[in-house]
Amino acid sequence: MSGRIFLLGDDIDTDQLAPGQYMRGGIEAIAAHCLEAARPDFAPSVQPGDIVVAGRNFGAGSSREQAAEALRHLQVAGVVALSFAGIFYRNAVNLGLPVLIAPSIDGVLDGDLATLDADGGVLQLTVKGIALPLDPMPENLRAIIQAGGLVPYLKKRFATDDKGPSQ
Amino acid sequence: MRQTLAQKIIARAAGRDHVTPGDVVTARVDLAMIHDSGGPRRVAPILQDLGVGLWDKDKIVLVADHFVPGDTEEGAAILAMTRDWARRTGVRFHDGLGICHVVLPESGQLRPGMFAVGGDSHSPTGGAMGAFMFGIGATEMAGVLATGEIWVKVPETILVEWTGRLGDGLMAKDIMLALCGRLGMDGGKYQAVEYTGEAIRALSMQERMTLSNMAAELGGQTGLVAPDDVTAAFLRSVGGSVPDLSDLHSDEGASVLEHHIFDATTLAPQVAAPHSPANAMPADAAGKTTISVAYVGACTGAKYEDLQAAARILKGRKLAAGVDLLVAPSSKRDQDRAEADGIMSIFEAVGAKILPNACGICAGYGTYRLGADVTCISSTARNFKGRMGEASSQVWLGSPLTVAAAAVAGHIIDPREMLA
Ligand code: SF4
Numbered sequence: 001m002s003g004r005i006f007l008l009g010d011d012i013d014t015d016q017l018a019p020g021q022y023m024r025g026g027i028e029a030i031a032a033h034c035l036e037a038a039r040p041d042f043a044p045s046v047q048p049g050d051i052v053v054a055g056r057n058f059g060a061g062s063s064r065e066q067a068a069e070a071l072r073h074l075q076v077a078g079v080v081a082l083s084f085a086g087i088f089y090r091n092a093v094n095l096g097l098p099v100l101i102a103p104s105i106d107g108v109l110d111g112d113l114a115t116l117d118a119d120g121g122v123l124q125l126t127v128k129g130i131a132l133p134l135d136p137m138p139e140n141l142r143a144i145i146q147a148g149g150l151v152p153y154l155k156k157r158f159a160t161d162d163k164g165p166s167q
Numbered sequence: 168m169r170q171t172l173a174q175k176i177i178a179r180a181a182g183r184d185h186v187t188p189g190d191v192v193t194a195r196v197d198l199a200m201i202h203d204s205g206g207p208r209r210v211a212p213i214l215q216d217l218g219v220g221l222w223d224k225d226k227i228v229l230v231a232d233h234f235v236p237g238d239t240e241e242g243a244a245i246l247a248m249t250r251d252w253a254r255r256t257g258v259r260f261h262d263g264l265g266i267c268h269v270v271l272p273e274s275g276q277l278r279p280g281m282f283a284v285g286g287d288s289h290s291p292t293g294g295a296m297g298a299f300m301f302g303i304g305a306t307e308m309a310g311v312l313a314t315g316e317i318w319v320k321v322p323e324t325i326l327v328e329w330t331g332r333l334g335d336g337l338m339a340k341d342i343m344l345a346l347c348g349r350l351g352m353d354g355g356k357y358q359a360v361e362y363t364g365e366a367i368r369a370l371s372m373q374e375r376m377t378l379s380n381m382a383a384e385l386g387g388q389t390g391l392v393a394p395d396d397v398t399a400a401f402l403r404s405v406g407g408s409v410p411d412l413s414d415l416h417s418d419e420g421a422s423v424l425e426h427h428i429f430d431a432t433t434l435a436p437q438v439a440a441p442h443s444p445a446n447a448m449p450a451d452a453a454g455k456t457t458i459s460v461a462y463v464g465a466c467t468g469a470k471y472e473d474l475q476a477a478a479r480i481l482k483g484r485k486l487a488a489g490v491d492l493l494v495a496p497s498s499k500r501d502q503d504r505a506e507a508d509g510i511m512s513i514f515e516a517v518g519a520k521i522l523p524n525a526c527g528i529c530a531g532y533g534t535y536r537l538g539a540d541v542t543c544i545s546s547t548a549r550n551f552k553g554r555m556g557e558a559s560s561q562v563w564l565g566s567p568l569t570v571a572a573a574a575v576a577g578h579i580i581d582p583r584e585m586l587a
Binding site: 060065 | 190191193213216217218219288302303304305306307309310313314318320322353356357358388
């Protein structure tokens with residue numbers, strides 16, 4: 001599935017992704033205001049399969065899981081960034097949101113059409129014909145993403161392994 | 168291969184000889200700590216959804232602290248639910264004994280070299296014992312409680328070295344506020360911060376806990392102090408068994424991401440202006456800001472030695488007119504010790520209000536909260552806007568000595584002026 005790229009800068013924080021004043025309202029309300037301050041057009045126009053591309057330290061700030069959950073809820077294909085804040089990266093994987101590190105995002109423009117191949121580690125700019133290499137995600141994390149997050153991943157694991165926790 | 172302390176602990180937990188920063192490994196958890204706020208009420212529904220029980224109830228420690236004493240309707244209901252879950256599951260439960268990050272080391276259950284997780288952002292506190300301990304969210308905690316495993320990206324180490332010795336009137340809290348000011352709240356880069364140097368070695372276990380606790384404010388995943396004789400003596404004093412410590416240190420020459428060196432001898436008592444710990448400055452640069460509430464509380468700033476420090480200033484003095492001093496000792500054990508040593512009676516003599524051994528105003532969940540426009544100086548870790556009360560309240564951070572000195576002076580002041 002191809003989508004449109006939303007290009008963002010450095011230090012996009014969890015308050016921009018999940019604004020504090022909507023935190024009581026559930027994920028629906030949070031997602032509706034996701035990135036409102038940085039990109040007012042984001043939540044109203046993002047389509048399933050669209051891709052967020054950003055600079056350094058994406059997801060800085062608090063440990064709120066809703067920051068990653070909001071992007072999942074909006075069905076973005078994933079986030080590609082030069083680097084991620086540690087806790088956001090953890091939360092994203094555990095909620096099933098592909099997060100990939102790009103050594104460089106030179107040449108990527110806002111609005112470019114692209115396909116994100118999270119398993120192969122490539123961001124394909126379809127119109128420009130450029131293939132941007134991404135650091136592949138470690139296999140154990142890919143398995144969690146493919147299952148749709150930690151909870152579905154564990155459900156699957158418990159269903160196939162009735163001995164419970166592995167040793 | 169030369170490895171850091173963080174690498175050694177993770178390698179052991181992951182069943183490997185060695186690991187490299189950036190590796191993503193699955194590790195066995197030695198201990199998982201949860202509390203009443205992020206614990207059963209969040210985790211139990213996920214476990215139910217998964218349809219599984221607990222991986223090992225003896226490795227799970229539950230502490231009731233955030234909603235103690237249950238003085239709101241919501242808080243009372245959460246406490247009741249927490250207690251019920253503890254009864255049904257049989258996990259180790261510390262109820263009403265104090266704040267999790269202080270109660271856990273006091274219980275003797277946390278040992279050097281452990282790989283541990285906590286359902287709270289100040290879980291790096293466990294690093295003071297030489298354990299790799301870090302905070303995780305509810306979803307991840309449910310995964311740990313069900314499987315006993317968690318994935319971890321092996322962090323780089325940021326060495327923070329303090330040479331020389333802290334002068335009289337200086338505490339670990341001053342070190343941390345200075346670091347927040349110099350390195351910023353993301354200075355830890357979600358890597359392992361390791362505190363070293365003569366000044367750190369000279370610190371007691373409770374002071375080291377303050378360092379590791381505020382690794383959270385530095386943005387570190389954990390905050391380690393390599394275990395030594397101080398660690399061993401503390402463990403024995405709380406009835407814990409002392410493991411072999413000989414390899415629990417970063418190897419000489421192990422590669423680190425950054426190495427910062429600071430001089431402890433020239434450090435002045437620090438305060439942080441509202442609304443960030445990174446707004447640090449020397450206390451005497453704060454323009455004698457007038458305060459009306461002084462709070463000695465939280466896991467960060469009301470342990471036995473914090474109480475002792477505050478009492479040292481307060482002894483034989485009076486609070487300034489119009490200042491309320493509130494004291495919430497971090498744990499019952501510490502309060503009992505302070506009681507026995509006459510420290511609590513010093514607080515009583517100045518008319519301080521003693522609050523329960525719980526998170527209290529620091530969490531802002533109970534009846535005690537800061538009112539509109541109140542200016543407070545606090546020995547807690549964070550002064551984010553609205554955390555401890557109304558959004559218009561102003562919270563300054565300082566060491567327990569600095570908080571007590573401000574309570575006496577009625578304004579922010581270098582506590583050394585009262586120690587001469
Ligand atoms: S005292 Fe404050 S910082 Fe410590 S655990 Fe409680 S709420 Fe968190």
